[in-house]
Amino acid sequence: MKKIIKNNILALAIISSFVLVSCDNDETQTVAELTNLVMADEFDIDGAPDSSIWTYDLGDGTQQGLPSGWGNNELQVYTDNSENVEVQNGLLVITAREASSGGFTSARIKTQGLFEQQYGRFEARIKLPQGKGLWPAFWLLGSDCDTNPWPACGEIDIMEYLGDNPTSIFGTVHGPGYSGGESISKEYVLTDNRFDTDFHIFGIEWSPNQINYYVDDVLYQTITPEMVSDETDGEGTWVFNNQPFYIILNIAVGGNLPGSPDANTVFPQRMLVDYVRVYN
Amino acid sequence: MKTLNNKILKIVFPTALLLVTMISCERELSEDIEPATFPNTAEIFTDAPVGLTDQFFRSFDPAAGANTDGFGVDNITVYEGSASIRIDVPASNDPNGGFIGGVFEDRGDGRNLTGYDALTFWAKGTTSGTVLVGFGTDFDKLETEPSYATNASIQMTTGWKKYTIPIPDTSKLVQEKGMFLFSAGGFDPLGDGPNGNEVAWTFWIDELRFENLGTSRLINPFILAGQDVVDNQFSGATLQIDALGANFNLADGQNLSVLTDSGYFDFESSDTTVATVTSSGFVNVISPGTTTITGSIGNQQAIGSLTINASGPFVNATDPTLPQTDVISIYSDFYTGVTGLNPGVFAGPNTTSISIQSSAGNDHLRFESIDFVGIGWDGTVNATGETMVHIDVQLTSASGSNLVMELLDFGLDDIDNGFGDGSAGGFNLSSQLIQNQWVGIDIPLNGFTLGTGGGGSGNPNLGNIGNIILVSSNGASFLVDNIYFY
Numbered sequence: 001m002k003k004i005i006k007n008n009i010l011a012l013a014i015i016s017s018f019v020l021v022s023c024d025n026d027e028t029q030t031v032a033e034l035t036n037l038v039m040a041d042e043f044d045i046d047g048a049p050d051s052s053i054w055t056y057d058l059g060d061g062t063q064q065g066l067p068s069g070w071g072n073n074e075l076q077v078y079t080d081n082s083e084n085v086e087v088q089n090g091l092l093v094i095t096a097r098e099a100s101s102g103g104f105t106s107a108r109i110k111t112q113g114l115f116e117q118q119y120g121r122f123e124a125r126i127k128l129p130q131g132k133g134l135w136p137a138f139w140l141l142g143s144d145c146d147t148n149p150w151p152a153c154g155e156i157d158i159m160e161y162l163g164d165n166p167t168s169i170f171g172t173v174h175g176p177g178y179s180g181g182e183s184i185s186k187e188y189v190l191t192d193n194r195f196d197t198d199f200h201i202f203g204i205e206w207s208p209n210q211i212n213y214y215v216d217d218v219l220y221q222t223i224t225p226e227m228v229s230d231e232t233d234g235e236g237t238w239v240f241n242n243q244p245f246y247i248i249l250n251i252a253v254g255g256n257l258p259g260s261p262d263a264n265t266v267f268p269q270r271m272l273v274d275y276v277r278v279y280n
Numbered sequence: 281m282k283t284l285n286n287k288i289l290k291i292v293f294p295t296a297l298l299l300v301t302m303i304s305c306e307r308e309l310s311e312d313i314e315p316a317t318f319p320n321t322a323e324i325f326t327d328a329p330v331g332l333t334d335q336f337f338r339s340f341d342p343a344a345g346a347n348t349d350g351f352g353v354d355n356i357t358v359y360e361g362s363a364s365i366r367i368d369v370p371a372s373n374d375p376n377g378g379f380i381g382g383v384f385e386d387r388g389d390g391r392n393l394t395g396y397d398a399l400t401f402w403a404k405g406t407t408s409g410t411v412l413v414g415f416g417t418d419f420d421k422l423e424t425e426p427s428y429a430t431n432a433s434i435q436m437t438t439g440w441k442k443y444t445i446p447i448p449d450t451s452k453l454v455q456e457k458g459m460f461l462f463s464a465g466g467f468d469p470l471g472d473g474p475n476g477n478e479v480a481w482t483f484w485i486d487e488l489r490f491e492n493l494g495t496s497r498l499i500n501p502f503i504l505a506g507q508d509v510v511d512n513q514f515s516g517a518t519l520q521i522d523a524l525g526a527n528f529n530l531a532d533g534q535n536l537s538v539l540t541d542s543g544y545f546d547f548e549s550s551d552t553t554v555a556t557v558t559s560s561g562f563v564n565v566i567s568p569g570t571t572t573i574t575g576s577i578g579n580q581q582a583i584g585s586l587t588i589n590a591s592g593p594f595v596n597a598t599d600p601t602l603p604q605t606d607v608i609s610i611y612s613d614f615y616t617g618v619t620g621l622n623p624g625v626f627a628g629p630n631t632t633s634i635s636i637q638s639s640a641g642n643d644h645l646r647f648e649s650i651d652f653v654g655i656g657w658d659g660t661v662n663a664t665g666e667t668m669v670h671i672d673v674q675l676t677s678a679s680g681s682n683l684v685m686e687l688l689d690f691g692l693d694d695i696d697n698g699f700g701d702g703s704a705g706g707f708n709l710s711s712q713l714i715q716n717q718w719v720g721i722d723i724p725l726n727g728f729t730l731g732t733g734g735g736g737s738g739n740p741n742l743g744n745i746g747n748i749i750l751v752s753s754n755g756a757s758f759l760v761d762n763i764y765f766y
Contacts, residue, residue: 130497130529164533167495192494194531264535266499 031219032205032212034121034279042275043092049085049109056080057108057250074135075254075261076106085109092273096134096251104267108250116143116244120280122158123203124249129269130196133261134163135252136271138202140245151179154239156211159202162258163269166194169202171213173223177236184231186213186221199274208241249273317454318392324384324459325488327361328353331391332384332459338419339382340463347377359402359440359486367485369409372466372478381463383417386456393453396490399445399460405436405483411464414445415490416541418458426560427541428452431461436483446496446536448526448544449577460488495531501545501582502526503561503575510587512676513555513565514594516639521547521561521573521586545575545582554590565590594639597672597718597761608661610748610763613642617764618657623647625656625747630755637759644761649677652733652751655763660694660744663725666765670722674759675713681756683709685723686732690746704736705729706751713758725765 041053060077061070069075076096078084085107086093096106124138137160142153155174162168172185193200205212213221225238251271254260261267323330340346350368358364372378399415414431421427432445447453462485466478500506505523513519525539547557554569563573563586570589575582600607600614609617624634628651635646647653663669675681684706691701705728712721729738733751748763 130499132533166497166529166533167531190495192492194495194497196529197497 031214031217032121032123032203032279034205036279037277038117038120038280039115039278040275041092041277042090043087043273044090046087046089048080048082049087049092053111053114054109055112055114056085057110057248069255070252072252072255072257074252075133076104076252078108078250079105080107081105090274092249092276094136094249094251094271094273096129096253096267096269098261098267104253104261106251106253108248108252110141110246110248112141112143112246114246115278116246117278117280118242118244119206119208120278121203121205122247122276122278123201124158124276125199125201125274126159127197127199127272127274128161128163128166128169128195129251129271130163130166131261131265131267131269132162132164133254133258133265134161134269135255135258136161136163137248137250137252138273138276139248141248142239142242143244143246150174152176152239154242154245155179156204156206156240156245157185158204158213159215161195163196163265164258166196167191169195169215171204171221173211173228173240175228175236175239177232178228182232184223184228184236188213188215188218188220199272206240209238211240247276247278249276318390319388320392320395322396322491323489325365325485327358327363329384331387333387336384337382338385339380342377345377345379346382347374347380349376350380351382354484357404357484359404359484361486364484364486365488366482367462367464368482369464369466369480371480372474372476374466374480378478379463379465381412381461383419383458384460385418385420386459390455390457391453391459393447393456393490394450396453396492397447397450398491398493398496399447399489400442400491400493401485401488402440402442403434403436403483403485404438404440406438406481407467407469408435408437409464409467409481409483410435411462411483413443414461414538415447416453416456416458416543417461418456421457426543428456428543429458429461429541430538430544431540432536432538440486444493444496444530444536445538446498446526446528446530447490448498448501448538448540451578452544493531497529498577498580499527499529499535501575501577501580502584503545503547503582504584504586506584508585508587510589512589512591514591514639515565515567516593517565517590519563519565519586519588521557521563521575523584524561524575524582526577544577546577547573547575549573555588563588568592591716595718596639596642597644597674598720600670600762600764602764602766606766608663608666608765610655610657610661610765611645611760612762612764614762615764618659618661620656620658622656623760624653626654628652632757642761644672644759646759647750648757649755650750650752650757651755652749654688655748655750656746660690660746661765663742663745663765666742667725668722669725669763669765670720671709671763672718672720672761673709673713674718675715675756676759677715677755677757679713679715680754681710681713681758682753683713683756683758684730684751685709685728686730686734686736686747686749686751687725687728687740687742687745688732688734688736688747688749689741690744691741692744694744694746696746699735699737702736703740704732704734704749705738705740706732706736706749718759718761720762 140156145153151174157172167190170187174183211223228236339348347370354366416428467481468478542560551571554571555565573586609615623645630651632649686706688704
């Protein structure tokens with residue numbers, strides 16, 4: 001009896017390692033190869049986010065020269081208050097709140113000017129909020145967007161999520177000829193889990209002429225210059241070989257994409273980030 | 281013989297066995313011991329019943345209006361495979377019963393459903409009718425056993441659609457016989473409420489099973505429908521925490537509210553010297569003070585609570601002393617009186633509640649925040665031979681609450697049909713009321729001189745009294761006992 005059990009365990013171990021090995025060998029399932037860690041925030045120190053890595057986008061977008069609502073008719077005002085963004089118990093907590101005055105507050109933090117990198121593996125482990133109107137994201141913007149206006153500077157959305165679709169996220173690139181509603185995007189759906197009840201890993205591995213998107217251990221999308229060309233009838237330009245990008249984490253509320261919160265949306269809602277890691 | 285002994289041991293001492301198993305990993309278990317679990321069969325109906333009782337469908341009581349004609353299996357309209365369940369919902373005026381419903385029960389000792397997190401099925405209807413569906417109802421379950429009944433209302437569509445009814449706590453259903461419940465009434469095309477004009481319709485159910493989806497999220501359990509209720513009670517009172525359930529968010533982002541029985545819940549009293557609460561949500565008020573009863577499923581706190589402000593033991597109204605032969609009693613434990621007493625034959629739209637309470641075997645009527653209520657009984661009484669009416673009232677709302685007592689005489693035809701032959705008059709009790717104290721009020725029958733809210737002009741006839749009406753212009757709450765003419 002005992003022997004049989006041991007054999008079973010051994011068999012399981014063999015199968016697992018076989019799966020792992022076979023993953024690496026499978027040409028279509030190269031999830032991530034880069035392992036040289038160059039930046040990590042594990043969010044282990046309580047308080048405000050580490051100011052050597054993170055800074056803030058504040059307000060409603062008008063200070064950045066955008067129409068109120070960050071160009072998307074979003075409803076939130078971003079703050080750097082601890083009730084909207086704080087490191088707590090090993091997690092970065094971004095909280096979207098309904099203000100007593102009727103609007104919404106939230107937070108958007110970024111590594112602009114503090115950590116910018118061209119190419120590499122950008123990864124975060126995140127648990128997402130729930131409810132219509134919530135629009136959290138983990139994304140990258142080109143470092144020259146101030147002088148080379150979006151979409152020419154490029155945008156890589158590693159993870160976007162709508163709170164009324166709790167089993168689905170999407171990964172997207174925006175560039176000249178393929179931005180906003182015309183961006184190049186793919187949805188990834190969990191069939192046996194949700195993004196708001198457990199942590200999941202969202203990442204890209206970005207190399208010259210290629211961006212691979214993965215969730216947990218699944219590679220679900222590869223975007224290349226050929227794909228941009230095909231999707232845009234040759235009009236779109238690949239802008240991801242030119243410059244470093246910086247990281248953004250935020251929760252937007254309302255706006256063109258998610259629509260407004262409804263009666264079932266409960267506030268506050270939180271995005272919990274266990275870590276952000278960058279490899280090359 | 282050895283096997284038998286081990287089985288008995290297994291049933292009586294499952295914890296002890298588990299302990300033995302854990303501390304003796306190196307030793308093989310006796311082959312006579314089997315794991316004490318029940319089958320975990322997921323399927324309920326695919327193309328045929330799976331592991332259900334021979335009768336398959338067990339109807340609600342036909343005496344209560346359940347129609348047993350409309351249940352069957354369909355081999356033409358199917359979602360998958362060769363058969364589906366077809367349910368022909370009767371019209372509300374069907375002489376064989378105005379609704380259809382019942383349960384499917386496991387044919388064995390029950391199933392272990394702890395590996396699943398939802399009941400799922402595909403369904404469609406001939407119209408967008410509503411059906412109550414769920415699991416955990418077993419007609420043979422004893423009231424003393426914990427119940428895990430879980431039900432939700434779903435609306436059918438005319439195309440096949442998959443429905444999910446989440447299990448509020450997957451760890452609880454270790455031996456469940458109630459596999460499925462449905463209940464449906466006629467479709468109401470006019471949307472004018474249940475009034476007998478609902479029409480027959482049909483729906484189909486296929487691929488009925490338990491599944492482990494992982495895609496439902498328990499947002500919050502609730503007790504008392506999620507309301508924070510404050511209640512003034514006396515020591516010795518007993519209450520049931522009800523309106524239990526849980527709100528879920530499903531894979532498609534839609535919310536679903538399920539109603540459940542108490543088996544999933546843990547209840548807690550913040551001060552158990554004031555009141556205790558049992559595992560089934562039954563509250564015993566013990567002594568004066570304040571306590572809050574809350575509930576939870578697993579480690580998730582339920583919304584809703586019951587705060588009890590308890591005072592000392594309830595004091596009943598003073599016992600009447602007149603002999604039976606001298607009174608015509610409307611309501612009293614001490615006299616034989618009218619039959620068919622109904623403390624709320626009618627009530628104004630703002631009346632919160634009307635109930636009969638008991639303390640030490642003595643009943644009284646409880647009225648909460650009334651605008652007006654009518655106390656009625658079988659037939660009418662003739663009080664022409666009497667001169668007085670007695671009523672005991674304890675005001676439970678604030679001092680200054682207004683309360684008028686009216687007598688309504690139906691007239692010679694004994695029918696409440698207006699003031700052709702009927703008459704009514706009122707007497708204002710307000711000035712005599714004392715908060716939280718019984719007051720015995722004796723009113724001369726010629727004292728009902730006020731006009732009434734219903735149009736009576738005062739000084740009613742007394743030969744055919746059919747209702748005593750209590751009216752408050754500011755939402756009085758009060759207790760009533762011992763109403764009699766003498």
